[in-house]
Amino acid sequence: MSVRLAGVAIFMIAALFTWYGRGYTASFGDVLGPGVFPVIVGIPAMILSASLVVFPSGQVEWPERPYLVRQLAALAILAGYAWLLGPLGFPLATFGLIVGIGIVLGGAPLKAVILGALFAPALWALFDQVLGLPLAVLGDWFG
Amino acid sequence: MESFLFLADGFAVALTPLNIALLLLGCFTGTLIGALPGLGPVNGVAILIPLTFAFGFDATSSLILLSAVYFGCMYGGRISSILLNIPGDEPAVMTTLDGYPMAKQGKAADALAISGVASFFGATVAVVGLTLFAPLLAGLAIYFGPADYFALYILAFVTIGGIAGVDPRKTLLSALIGLMIATAGLDPISGIPRFTFDNYHLYDGVDAIVALVGLFAISEILMLLEKAAKDRAAPIGLDSWLPSVRAIWSTRWAVVRGSIVGFIAGVLPGAGASLGSVMSYSMEKQASDKNGTFGKGDPRGVAAPEAGNNAASGGALIPMLSLGVPGSGTTAVMLAMLISLNVQPGPLLFERQPDLVWGLVASLYLGNVALLILNLPMIGLFSRLMMVPTWALMPIVAAVSFVGVFSISNSIFDLELMIMFGVLGYLLRKLDISLVPLVLGLLLGGDMERNLRRALSISDGEWGVLLESPISLTLYALTAVFLGLSVWLARRDRKRRQARLTEG
Numbered sequence: 279m280s281v282r283l284a285g286v287a288i289f290m291i292a293a294l295f296t297w298y299g300r301g302y303t304a305s306f307g308d309v310l311g312p313g314v315f316p317v318i319v320g321i322p323a324m325i326l327s328a329s330l331v332v333f334p335s336g337q338v339e340w341p342e343r344p345y346l347v348r349q350l351a352a353l354a355i356l357a358g359y360a361w362l363l364g365p366l367g368f369p370l371a372t373f374g375l376i377v378g379i380g381i382v383l384g385g386a387p388l389k390a391v392i393l394g395a396l397f398a399p400a401l402w403a404l405f406d407q408v409l410g411l412p413l414a415v416l417g418d419w420f421g
Numbered sequence: 422m423e424s425f426l427f428l429a430d431g432f433a434v435a436l437t438p439l440n441i442a443l444l445l446l447g448c449f450t451g452t453l454i455g456a457l458p459g460l461g462p463v464n465g466v467a468i469l470i471p472l473t474f475a476f477g478f479d480a481t482s483s484l485i486l487l488s489a490v491y492f493g494c495m496y497g498g499r500i501s502s503i504l505l506n507i508p509g510d511e512p513a514v515m516t517t518l519d520g521y522p523m524a525k526q527g528k529a530a531d532a533l534a535i536s537g538v539a540s541f542f543g544a545t546v547a548v549v550g551l552t553l554f555a556p557l558l559a560g561l562a563i564y565f566g567p568a569d570y571f572a573l574y575i576l577a578f579v580t581i582g583g584i585a586g587v588d589p590r591k592t593l594l595s596a597l598i599g600l601m602i603a604t605a606g607l608d609p610i611s612g613i614p615r616f617t618f619d620n621y622h623l624y625d626g627v628d629a630i631v632a633l634v635g636l637f638a639i640s641e642i643l644m645l646l647e648k649a650a651k652d653r654a655a656p657i658g659l660d661s662w663l664p665s666v667r668a669i670w671s672t673r674w675a676v677v678r679g680s681i682v683g684f685i686a687g688v689l690p691g692a693g694a695s696l697g698s699v700m701s702y703s704m705e706k707q708a709s710d711k712n713g714t715f716g717k718g719d720p721r722g723v724a725a726p727e728a729g730n731n732a733a734s735g736g737a738l739i740p741m742l743s744l745g746v747p748g749s750g751t752t753a754v755m756l757a758m759l760i761s762l763n764v765q766p767g768p769l770l771f772e773r774q775p776d777l778v779w780g781l782v783a784s785l786y787l788g789n790v791a792l793l794i795l796n797l798p799m800i801g802l803f804s805r806l807m808m809v810p811t812w813a814l815m816p817i818v819a820a821v822s823f824v825g826v827f828s829i830s831n832s833i834f835d836l837e838l839m840i841m842f843g844v845l846g847y848l849l850r851k852l853d854i855s856l857v858p859l860v861l862g863l864l865l866g867g868d869m870e871r872n873l874r875r876a877l878s879i880s881d882g883e884w885g886v887l888l889e890s891p892i893s894l895t896l897y898a899l900t901a902v903f904l905g906l907s908v909w910l911a912r913r914d915r916k917r918r919q920a921r922l923t924e925g
Contacts, residue, residue: 280851284848291601292597295616302613304608304610304612310877312611315604316604322593322597326590336852341646341647349643353643353843356819356840359836377816379815379816382646383645383646383811383812384812389813390816401821401824405475411475411828
C-alpha cells in the first residue's frame with residue numbers, strides 16, 4: 279500500500295513538474311530552450327511511478343506509534359535548532375540540541391545534560407576559536 | 422611511462438606538511454568513522470565536506486583529506502565487524518562472517534591483523550590500478566562529444582543502482598527525482614528561473630552538499646529512532662595486538678584473489694565496495710572452502726572480503742576521476758565536493774590539474790602505509806572509542822552536520838532544506854529506494870542538460886545527432902544490456918522469493 283501511495287505522490291509531482299517545465303521558454307539562445315529537459319525527465323518519472331502504482335514491489339513496515347512519536351520529537355528538535363540558532367546563539371542552542379536528541383535516542387537525561395554541557399562549549403571552541411568559523415556565542419535575544 | 426613522472430610530482434605535492442597532516446588526520450578520523458556502527462563512509466564524508474570548505478583548503482588538500490577518510494573508513498569497518506559482530510559500515514558485512522567467530526576463538530589479534538594487511542594489499546592494488554588505468558580511460562574520454570556525454574550519463578544512472586536485485590524501477594525513479602531537483606534554479610543557458618516558487622534562496626539551485634548531509638546524516642537519525650535503543654554487547658577483549666605472522670602469510674592467495682575481484686568490481690560503474698566484498702568472499706569460498714571451515718572463523722574468509730572491499734573502493738575512484746561518473750555512493754559524495762570546489766572531474770582534469778590528480782594518487786599510496794601502521798598498534802584505542810553509545814554519538818553528529826551546512830551559506834533556509842531532505846531520505850529508504858542514484862542525478866543533472874542542449878545546438882535541433890557517433894551507440898547498447906540484466910535479475914529474485922513463500 280505504501281509503495282502505491284508513494285507512486286501516486288511521485289506521479290503527481292512529476293506531472294506538475296512536466297506541466298510547469300513545458301511552459302518555460304526563452305525567446306533567444308539555444309535551440310532546445312529551458313523547457314525540453316524537464317519534459318524528458320518528467321515523462322519517464324510519470325511512467326515509472328505509474329507502474330509502481332499498478333505493480334508495487336516490496337513491503338514497507340512503518341514504525342509503531344511510540345517510535346513515530348520519537349521521530350516527530352527529533353524532527354521538532356532539529357527544526358527548533360534551525361530556528362533558535364540565531365536567537366539563542368550557538369552554545370546554548372547546541373546544548374539544547376544535544377540534550378534533546380540524546381534523550382530521544384534513549385540516553386539517561388542526566389547523562390545527556392552532562393554530554394551537552396561538555397560538548398556544546400567544546401564544539402563552539404573548536405569551530406569558532408580553533409578553526410575560525412564565526413559562530414555567535416550569544417544570540418539576538420541577549421543583546 | 423609518463424605516469425611515473427607525474428606520480429613523482431604528485432609525491433612532491435602530497436609531501437607538503439599541510440597535506441601530510443591532513444592525510445594523517447583523515448586516516449585517523451576515517452578509521453574511527455568506519456569503526457563506529459551507524460556512521461558509514463557516505464555519512465562520514467558527507468558531514469565532513471562542508472567543514473572542509475569552511476577551513477578554506479584548496480581542492481587538492483580537501484580531496485586528500487576526504488580520500489584519506491574514505492580509505493580509513495574501509496579499514497575501520499572491519500574493527501567492529503570482528504570485535505562486535507556488527508559491521509561498522511556496509512562493505513564490512515562479509516567480514517563479520519568469519520571475523521567474529523575468529524575473535525570468539527581468542528584469535529581477535531590475528532583476525533584484525535589479517536584484515537589490516539589484506540586491506541593494505543587490496544587498497545594498494547587499487548591505487549596501482551588507478552595509476553595505470555585512469556590516465557588511459559581519461560585519454561579515451563577526450564574523444565567524447567556532448568552527445569556521448571549525454572549517453573554516458575544515462576548509462577551511469579542505469580548502472581549506479583547496481584545489480585543487487587532491487588527493483589530497477591525504483592533505482593531509475595530515484596535518479597529521475599534527483600534530476601528533477603537538479604533543474605530547480607536559474608537555467609544556466611537562458612537565465613530563466615525554473616521551479617523556484619519565487620523563493621530567491623532557490624535561484625542558485627539546491628546545494629548538493631546540503632541535500633547530501635540531510636539525505637544521509639539526518640535520515641540516519643530517523644532510522645535509528647525506529648527501533649528500541651539496545652545496549653550493545655561488550656566487544657571481545659584484546660590480549661595483545663601482536664599477531665602471528667604465520668596466520669597472515671597463510672592467507673596470501675585469498676588476499677591476491679580478493680584484491681583482483683574487488684578491483685574489477687570497483688571499476689565497474691554502480692558496483693562499489695559492498696559488491697566488491699560480497700563477490701570476493703563468495704569467490705574465495707568457492708575456491709578454497711574444502712573442509713567447510715568458512716563461516717566458522719576461517720582466516721581466508723576474513724582476508725578475501727577485506728582485500729576486496731578496499732580494492733573496490735580504490736577502483737571506484739577511477740571512473741569518478743577520469744569520466745566524472747562515480748562508481749559508488751561515497752565517490753558520488755566526493756564528486757559533489759569536487760563540483761562544489763569548481764573542479765570538474767573528467768578527462769580534462771588530468772590535463773588541466775595534474776597536481777590534483779597525482780597529488781591525490783600519491784597521497785593514497787602514503788595513506789595506505791599510514792593506515793597500516795596506525796591500525797596495528799592503535800587497535801586498542803579504536804576498540805575503546807567504538808564503545809561510544811549511539812545516544813551520545815548521534816547528537817554530536819547532528820550538531821556537526823548543522824555547523825557544516827550553516828557554514829556554507831549562513832542561511833537558516835539551508836538548515837530547513839537539510840531537515841526536509843532528511844525526511845525525504847528517510848521515506849525513500851523505507852520504500853527501498855536507494856539514495857545514491859538521487860544524489861547522482863542531482864549532481865550530474867545540470868551537466869547532462871547542458872550536454873544535451875549543446876549537442877542539439879550543434880545539430881541545429883536534429884535529434885538524430887544523439888545516435889550518430891559510435892561512442893554513444895556503444896554506450897546506449899551497454900545501457901540496454903545492463904537494464905535487461907537488472908530487470909531479469911529482479912524478476913528472478915522475485916520468483917525465487919515467491920517459490921520460497923509457497924513452499925514454507
